[in-house]
Amino acid sequence: MTTVTGTVSDFAFINPHALVTVDVTAPSTRNGEQWHGELTSPSSLARLGWNKNTLKPGDELSITGMPLKSGAPTMAIRKLVKNGEEIPIGGAGN
DSSP: OEEEEEEEEEEEOOSSOOEEEEEEOSTTSSTTOEEEEEOSOHHHHHHTTOOTTSSOTTOEEEEEEEEOTTOOSEEEEEEEEETTEEEOOOTTTO
């Protein structure tokens, strides 16, 4: 598992999986990189109260998940903390 912390630069509430892009600001891993995270489907997230405005550019975010084996800065998100509060993501995460 890998955890990165930074600010949201993009959030796409689209099928088949919602996607979030985080500009990493903490030295937790590869400081200065842009990480991409994949969540579950928008319909699953909507049942948990999510919508297209749940994450906005500038939100402080920490994501934990399984990074790609290739080493690319992309992960399947298993835990998401927004502004210090864990947000339910369903599936394996919650």
